[in-house]
Amino acid sequence: MATEAAVDVVMPQMGVSVSEGTITKWLKQEGQPIAADEPLLEISTDKVDTEVPSPGEGVLQQILVQEGETVEVGTRLAVIAPEGSEAPPASTDPVPEPATAQAAAEANAAASGESTTPSAETTDATPTETATAETTDTTEAPPPVAVPSDGQGDGKTFVSPVVARIAAEHSVDLKQISGTGRGGRVTKKDILTFIETGAAPPPDSPEAPAEAPAAPAPEAPKPPPAPALAPTPAPAAAQVGEVLEPMNAMRRGIAEHMRRSLDTSAHVTSAIEVDMSRIVSIRNKLKQEYQAAYGVNPTYLAFVARATVETLKEYPWVNGEIRGDQIVTRSYVNLGFAVELADGKGLIVPVLKNVETLNLLGIAKGVADLAQRARDKKLLPDEVQGGTFTITNPGGYGTFHGTPVISQPQAGILGTYAVVKRPWVIQDELGDDVIAIRSIMNLTLTYDHRLVDGALAGRFLRDLREKLQTWGESDY
Amino acid sequence: MRRDKRVFVIGEDVGVYGGAFKVTLGFQEEFGPWRVIDSPLSETAIVAGCTGAAIMGMRPVAEMQFADFISCAWDHLVTVAAKQRYRAGTPVPITVRLPSGGGFSGGPFHSQNPESSFAHIPGLKCVCPATPEDAKGLIVSAIEDPNPVLFFEHKHLYRRIKGEVPDERYVTPIGKARTHREGEDVTVITWGAMVYTAEEAAKQLDDVSVEIIDLRTVLPWDREAVLESVQKTSKALVLHEDTRTGGFGAEIAATIAEEAFEHLDAPVKRVTAPDTPVPFSPVLEKAFIPQVEDVLAGLRELSAY
Numbered sequence: 001m002a003t004e005a006a007v008d009v010v011m012p013q014m015g016v017s018v019s020e021g022t023i024t025k026w027l028k029q030e031g032q033p034i035a036a037d038e039p040l041l042e043i044s045t046d047k048v049d050t051e052v053p054s055p056g057e058g059v060l061q062q063i064l065v066q067e068g069e070t071v072e073v074g075t076r077l078a079v080i081a082p083e084g085s086e087a088p089p090a091s092t093d094p095v096p097e098p099a100t101a102q103a104a105a106e107a108n109a110a111a112s113g114e115s116t117t118p119s120a121e122t123t124d125a126t127p128t129e130t131a132t133a134e135t136t137d138t139t140e141a142p143p144p145v146a147v148p149s150d151g152q153g154d155g156k157t158f159v160s161p162v163v164a165r166i167a168a169e170h171s172v173d174l175k176q177i178s179g180t181g182r183g184g185r186v187t188k189k190d191i192l193t194f195i196e197t198g199a200a201p202p203p204d205s206p207e208a209p210a211e212a213p214a215a216p217a218p219e220a221p222k223p224p225p226a227p228a229l230a231p232t233p234a235p236a237a238a239q240v241g242e243v244l245e246p247m248n249a250m251r252r253g254i255a256e257h258m259r260r261s262l263d264t265s266a267h268v269t270s271a272i273e274v275d276m277s278r279i280v281s282i283r284n285k286l287k288q289e290y291q292a293a294y295g296v297n298p299t300y301l302a303f304v305a306r307a308t309v310e311t312l313k314e315y316p317w318v319n320g321e322i323r324g325d326q327i328v329t330r331s332y333v334n335l336g337f338a339v340e341l342a343d344g345k346g347l348i349v350p351v352l353k354n355v356e357t358l359n360l361l362g363i364a365k366g367v368a369d370l371a372q373r374a375r376d377k378k379l380l381p382d383e384v385q386g387g388t389f390t391i392t393n394p395g396g397y398g399t400f401h402g403t404p405v406i407s408q409p410q411a412g413i414l415g416t417y418a419v420v421k422r423p424w425v426i427q428d429e430l431g432d433d434v435i436a437i438r439s440i441m442n443l444t445l446t447y448d449h450r451l452v453d454g455a456l457a458g459r460f461l462r463d464l465r466e467k468l469q470t471w472g473e474s475d476y
Numbered sequence: 477m478r479r480d481k482r483v484f485v486i487g488e489d490v491g492v493y494g495g496a497f498k499v500t501l502g503f504q505e506e507f508g509p510w511r512v513i514d515s516p517l518s519e520t521a522i523v524a525g526c527t528g529a530a531i532m533g534m535r536p537v538a539e540m541q542f543a544d545f546i547s548c549a550w551d552h553l554v555t556v557a558a559k560q561r562y563r564a565g566t567p568v569p570i571t572v573r574l575p576s577g578g579g580f581s582g583g584p585f586h587s588q589n590p591e592s593s594f595a596h597i598p599g600l601k602c603v604c605p606a607t608p609e610d611a612k613g614l615i616v617s618a619i620e621d622p623n624p625v626l627f628f629e630h631k632h633l634y635r636r637i638k639g640e641v642p643d644e645r646y647v648t649p650i651g652k653a654r655t656h657r658e659g660e661d662v663t664v665i666t667w668g669a670m671v672y673t674a675e676e677a678a679k680q681l682d683d684v685s686v687e688i689i690d691l692r693t694v695l696p697w698d699r700e701a702v703l704e705s706v707q708k709t710s711k712a713l714v715l716h717e718d719t720r721t722g723g724f725g726a727e728i729a730a731t732i733a734e735e736a737f738e739h740l741d742a743p744v745k746r747v748t749a750p751d752t753p754v755p756f757s758p759v760l761e762k763a764f765i766p767q768v769e770d771v772l773a774g775l776r777e778l779s780a781y
Binding site for chain 2: 160161162163164165181182185187188
C-alpha cells in the first residue's frame with residue numbers, strides 16, 4: 001500500500017510497562033525509499049531490542065531523532081513521505097494517540113509474521129536454546145535508569161551561573177567548548193580560555209573573522225579527585241591497556257535485575273541426577289515424526305519443561321511468589337526460558353504463557369519460536385513478562401552444575417545441564433545390581449528459601465526425576 | 477590600661493594566678509587588685525557587673541575562663557548589654573574575652589566555638605583574631621568600641637602561633653577582613669585557628685590556587701572582601717570549627733548565593749564540625765574538628781567540579 005500522505009513514525013508502545021526507548025540504529029537514510037513493513041530502525045528498551053517496521057511506503061523524508069537518543073513512547077522519530085512528493089515542512093504537532101497504536105500494531109504484525117517460520121537450528125540434539133544466566137524481565141516496572149543522551153555524559157548540559165553569564169555576555173555557543181569539569185561540564189576556566197584564544201567573536205565586533213578557528217585543545221585534564229573524597233563518582237576513565245564501552249540498555253537491565261534478585265531472595269540450590277535413557281529413546285522415535293510433520297525438534301528442554309509443568313501443579317509454591325507478606329499461588333504456569341543472544345553479549349527470557357495447556361509438541365514449537373525471535377530481536381516486551389517459573393540451560397556447553405539467579409518475583413528456577421553417558425548402577429530384570437551405560441543429566445532447582453524449604457525442593461526434584469524416568473510417550 | 481584609667485580586667489583567676497591561660501600574667505602586679513579583679517565563680521555576676529560599670533562610664537574587660545561558660549552570662553549579655561544602646565541610647569563598652577575552640581581533648585564543656593550564637597544577636601560584635609598582630613590591634617578596637625564586643629581567643633593559637641607584633645600602639649578595625657593568602661581558583665573563607673588549617677591544605681595542593689580570606693571579625697563581617705574574592709575565583713569554601721547547622725558559615729554561603737550568584741561556577745561548599753557536642757576522645761575530636769584532609773577534600777571537589 002503506497003502512502004498517500006506523509007506518515008509519522010513514532011516510538012511504539014513496546015508493552016505496558018515501557019515508557020521510553022533508545023534509537024540504536026537507523027536502517028534507512030534520509031531520502032531512501034522504503035516499503036511498508038520494511039524494517040526502518042532498531043530500538044532498544046530496558047526490556048528488549050527490536051526493529052520498528054515502516055508504517056507506510058514511500059521515502060524516508062526526515063529523521064527527527066538521532067541514533068543514541070532516548071525518547072518517550074509516542075515521540076515522532078521520522079517522517080515517511082509519498083514517493084515523488086516535495087518535502088513539506090515537518091509538522092510540529094504532537095502525535096495523536098492513534099498513531100502510536102498503529103505503530104504498535106505494525107510492530108505486532110511484523111513480529112507475529114515471523115512465528116510461522118521456526119528455525120531448525122534452535123532444535124539441536126543437545127538443547128542450546130538457553131544460556132547460563134537469567135532474565136531481564138519482571139512483571140513490575142524496573143526503576144528508571146538514567147540514560148545519557150549521548151556518549152558525552154550529562155555534565156555537558158549543566159551550565160553554572162557564571163558560565164551562563166559569560167556565555168551570554170560574549171555570545172558564546174557552549175557546544176563549541178570541550179568541558180573539563182565534572183561530567184564534561186564547561187567550567188569558567190574553559191569558557192575564559194575559549195574566549196581568550198579568540199574562538200568566539202564578541203557581540204559588538206561584527207567584522208570578526210568569518211571562519212572561527214577550531215575549538216582550542218582542551219586543557220590538560222586535572223587529576224581526578226581522590227576516590228574517598230568525591231561524593232559522586234568521577235567519570236570512568238580508561239587506564240592503559242583498557243577499553244571502555246558503554247553499557248547498553250539490556251546490560252544495564254540485566255545488571256540491575258541480577259543484583260536486585262540476590263538482594264531479594266534467599267537463594268538455595270539443590271541438585272539431582274536424572275537417568276534420561278528413556279527420554280533419549282522416546283525422543284529418537286519422535287524426532288523424525290515431529291520434524292517431518294511439524295518442522296520442529298522435540299528437544300530435551302521441551303521434555304524437561306513438559307515434566308516440570310506437570311510437577312509444578314503439585315508444588316504450587318515453587319510456581320508461586322511472595323507479594324508483600326502474602327503468598328501467591330496460581331492455576332497456570334507461564335514458563336520463562338533463558339535465551340543467549342547471538343553475540344554472547346546478553347540474554348533474554350521470553351515467556352511461554354499457559355504452558356499447562358500445551359503438550360510436548362506445543363512446548364517445542366513455542367520455545368523454538370520464542371528463541372528464534374529473541375535472537376532476531378523481534379520479541380515484544382509483553383512476551384518477556386509475566387513468567388511464574390523459569391528454566392535455564394547452561395548445559396549446552398557441557399557444564400554439569402550451576403547456581404542460577406532467580407527471575408524476580410518468581411520463587412524458583414530450574415537448571416538443566418549436559419546429558420552425558422555414565423556408568424550407572426541399575427537393577428536388571430532379575431533384581432540384581434548391574435552397571436549399565438546410561439544417559440544422565442543433572443538438574444538443579446534454585447529456590448527462594450523465604451518461600452520454599454529444602455525438603456519441599458527435594459520432593460519437587462524427586463518427583464520431576466520420577467516423571468522423566470518413568471513417563472511414557474503418551475504422557476508428554 | 478596604662479593609657480586609660482577606665483579600663484579594668486575582671487574574671488576568674490585573672491589576678492593572682494594571671495588567668496587560666498596566663499593572658500593577664502603580671503597585670504595585677506602592675507595595676508593592682510582594684511583594676512585586675514579576681515571575681516567569684518559566676519559568669520552572670522562578671523558580665524552583669526561589667527554592664528553596670530560600662531553604663532557608669534568604665535571600660536571593663538571581662539574574661540570567661542572558657543568560652544563555653546558564657547551561657548551563664550547569656551541573659552545579661554543578650555537582654556541587657558546588647559539592647560541597652562537601642563533601648564536607652566546608653567553605650568555599653570564592655571569587652572568579653574572568650575578562650576574558645578577545641579583540639580586538646582577538652583570535651584564538650586571546654587572546646588566550643590559559640591561565635592555564631594552571638595553573631596545572631598543584634599547589638600553584639602564578635603571578633604575572632606587569627607594572628608598575634610591582629611590580636612593586639614583588635615583587642616584595642618574592642619576595648620575602645622562603644623558597644624559590647626565578644627573577643628574570641630582560640631586556645632590553640634595561644635602557644636602554637638608566633639608572629640611579629642609591633643611595639644607601638646595600633647588599631648585593627650573591626651569588620652575588615654584580611655587576605656591571608658592570595659589565589660585564583662578557590663576562595664576559602666574562615667577565621668580563627670581554621671585559617672592555619674586552610675593554609676596547610678592550600679600548601680598541599682600544587683595544582684589549585686587557593687585564596688584564603690581571614691574574616692578576623694565574624695560580626696560585623698567583611699562581605700565586600702568575600703564577594704570580591706568570590707567574584708574572582710567563582711568557587712567558595714566556607715570553613716569553621718563550629719558545628720554546621722546555623723553556623724556562621726551558613727550566613728556567608730547564603731550571602732554569596734544571594735549577591736554573587738552570577739559569579740559562581742560551583743556550589744558553595746561548607747566544611748564544618750558535625751552537629752554534635754565536642755567529643756572527649758582524641759580520636760573522635762579529630763574526626764569532629766575539620767582537619768587539613770577535610771579541607772583538601774572540599775578543595776579538590778570544588779576544583780574538579
